[in-house]
Amino acid sequence: MQDAGFVSFTPRMPMYVSAFGPKATALAAKHGDGLVMSSPPDPEVITGIRLRYLEAARAAGRTEDDDYFTFTSLNTMVVLEPGEATDSERVRKECGAFAIAALHYTYEQYRQYGRRPPRYLDDIWDDYVAMLEETPEDRRHLRIHAGHNCWVEPEEERFVTKELIERSCLVGTAEQLAANVRDLSAAGLTQLMLLPPLEAKERVLRSVAERVIPLV
Secondary structure, eight states: OTTTTSOOOSSOOOOEEEOOSHHHHHHHHHHOSEEEEOOOSOHHHHHHHHHHHHHHHHHTTOOSOGGGOEEEEEEOEEEOOTTOOTTOHHHHHHHHHHHHHHHHHHHHHHHHHOOOOOGGGHHHHHHHHHHHTTSOHHHHHHHHTTTTTTOOOGGGGGGOOHHHHHHHSEEEOHHHHHHHHHHHHHTTOOEEEEOOOTTTHHHHHHHHHHHTGGGO
């Protein structure tokens, strides 16, 4: 197929590696040209991840200038209307799937490694764990990620709180979101990969394209 022109490896294609833990990040730093992962939209967190990646790259003998490295974070974005709350019904519909996916990940960290959740989840954590543990252990790995990044399961709607939305998603006015993007870029983020829910995907992406991108 390559001889017939269906596949080309020249020029060399960059390889971006999805990695969420330290071992996978080290492999990405050794073999890849960039990192794809999901981080809270916090410049300090972004800076820390970038520095760890570059340290691992140097330890692996990579000598490229730091600018070679592409750092992509998964998130979603909702542009608020004037006076709209960050947990309005519309916002919940347009970013709830990503917010609850962050809770799925937090539970996996707790379940597999015993890591305690952040304090902002204190009010919902015990109820969330109890709900998941109603599913038998041999099927629970499937239940944890039901609807993951696509929709919110009806019984999980109550866990999409204002605090979860604000900590895990990019929600604000167009001007606030443009400033957030600039801050994340200054911290070392190269790209944002937006993951709106299936039902609202075109509406969300059009809103970002028309109202936020021109301000960045």
